[in-house]
Amino acid sequence: MEKPDLTEKKIRGSLVYDGNLLKLHRDEVLLPGGKKTAREWIDHPGAAAVIPVLPGNRVVLVRQFRYPVGRETLEIPAGKLDPGESPEECAKRETAEETGFHINSLQSIGAFLTTAGFTDEIIHLFYTADLQPCRPGREGPANADEDEHLSVVIHPLTEVLQMIDEGLIMDAKTIIAFLRAQRKGLL
Amino acid sequence: MEKPDLTEKKIRGSLVYDGNLLKLHRDEVLLPGGKKTAREWIDHPGAAAVIPVLPGNRVVLVRQFRYPVGRETLEIPAGKLDPGESPEECAKRETAEETGFHINSLQSIGAFLTTAGFTDEIIHLFYTADLQPCRPGREGPANADEDEHLSVVIHPLTEVLQMIDEGLIMDAKTIIAFLRAQRKGLL
Numbered sequence: 001m002e003k004p005d006l007t008e009k010k011i012r013g014s015l016v017y018d019g020n021l022l023k024l025h026r027d028e029v030l031l032p033g034g035k036k037t038a039r040e041w042i043d044h045p046g047a048a049a050v051i052p053v054l055p056g057n058r059v060v061l062v063r064q065f066r067y068p069v070g071r072e073t074l075e076i077p078a079g080k081l082d083p084g085e086s087p088e089e090c091a092k093r094e095t096a097e098e099t100g101f102h103i104n105s106l107q108s109i110g111a112f113l114t115t116a117g118f119t120d121e122i123i124h125l126f127y128t129a130d131l132q133p134c135r136p137g138r139e140g141p142a143n144a145d146e147d148e149h150l151s152v153v154i155h156p157l158t159e160v161l162q163m164i165d166e167g168l169i170m171d172a173k174t175i176i177a178f179l180r181a182q183r184k185g186l187l
Numbered sequence: 188m189e190k191p192d193l194t195e196k197k198i199r200g201s202l203v204y205d206g207n208l209l210k211l212h213r214d215e216v217l218l219p220g221g222k223k224t225a226r227e228w229i230d231h232p233g234a235a236a237v238i239p240v241l242p243g244n245r246v247v248l249v250r251q252f253r254y255p256v257g258r259e260t261l262e263i264p265a266g267k268l269d270p271g272e273s274p275e276e277c278a279k280r281e282t283a284e285e286t287g288f289h290i291n292s293l294q295s296i297g298a299f300l301t302t303a304g305f306t307d308e309i310i311h312l313f314y315t316a317d318l319q320p321c322r323p324g325r326e327g328p329a330n331a332d333e334d335e336h337l338s339v340v341i342h343p344l345t346e347v348l349q350m351i352d353e354g355l356i357m358d359a360k361t362i363i364a365f366l367r368a369q370r371k372g373l374l
Binding site: 003004006007008016017019020021022024026027029031032033035037038039040041042063064065066067068069070072073110111112113114115116117118119120121122147149150151165167170171172175176179180183184 | 190191193194195203204206207208209211213214216218219220222224225226227228229250251252253254255256257259260297298299300301302303304305306307308309334336337338352354357358359362363366367370371
């Protein structure tokens with residue numbers, strides 16, 4: 001099979017928008033054939049997400065209003081990596097903050113690129129059935145980001161898989177995490 | 188189950204970066220509790236992608252350098268919707284442009300949100316086994332976008348599923364399309 005070199009080389013770059021959340025770059029690049037073009041892309045620190053499974057095959061999910069799509073989505077707990085933070089640490093921290101559950105141990109179920117055409121965002125996925133309430137009897141968002149409003153919901157695993165098959169769960173990381181975990185025999 | 192209203196309302200918005208590829212908005216929004224915050228998001232026209240299966244369970248994929256992640260990825264044919272174009276039309280057009288295969292008919296396997304925290308991008312997924320070369324004997328990128336350099340590769344389906352399980356295929360739309368098609372009994 002032929003393997004042409006498709007590499008694009010950066011000539012120069014600039015940060016054209018430096019927002020609170022989004023860092024947008026515009027780089028001038030050299031294409032394989034020698035032509036030049038511009039590439040616009042969003043610089044992302046990476047993220048981690050985890051499927052938290054309680055006894056009885058019940059899954060802890062978060063319902064959240066996602067402003068860009070103008071509606072609520074049902075997702076597994078997740079968030080961006082803090083500087084210097086490992087994906088495992090991030091998954092544990094976000095789960096505690098968003099759901100009030102403390103994860104003792106977790107296992108990796110891979111990583112994926114959300115939309116490589118315009119961002120370097122990578123999401124590291126985990127699975128755990130080894131968790132307990134941070135403050136028993138008081139599950140729920142403990143310390144979510146100040147402008148993050150969440151609702152914790154617990155669904156039977158079978159219902160979650162059905163919502164994925166029926167297109168009711170549309171979030172990429174949630175779909176990929178469940179289908180991967182299932183193929184690995186974890187669910 | 189309690190259902191708190193998590194809706195965020197737009198107060199005013201502005202297009203803070205109007206690029207060739209990326210349109211970045213910064214909106215002032217009202218949070219459920221009455222506080223205000225800013226939401227930065229990328230306006231995306233939506234996209235379509237398709238699993239094209241040839242006789243003998245061989246799959247047509249594209250290898251492409253993805254500048255934001257600095258490396259090549261293996262993906263199903265896909266692209267952004269043109270104004271007024273339906274997802275089906277887009278999937279057919281992109282497959283012809285990127286791979287040189289003409290799709291006669293296709294079937295929907297759902298849609299998903301790539302990363303709803305910062306973009307409204309939705310990708311519509313399709314499956315087809317009803318296709319033929321546009322110009323027999325001359326398969327390959329026919330009319331890809333001017334600055335899009337692609338390499339068409341054909342893999343046995345079993346190999347593709349293995350690359351997904353092993354994390355060698357990391358592209359969200361490609362992973363979701365294959366795992367969904369498999370759950371629907373198409374693969």
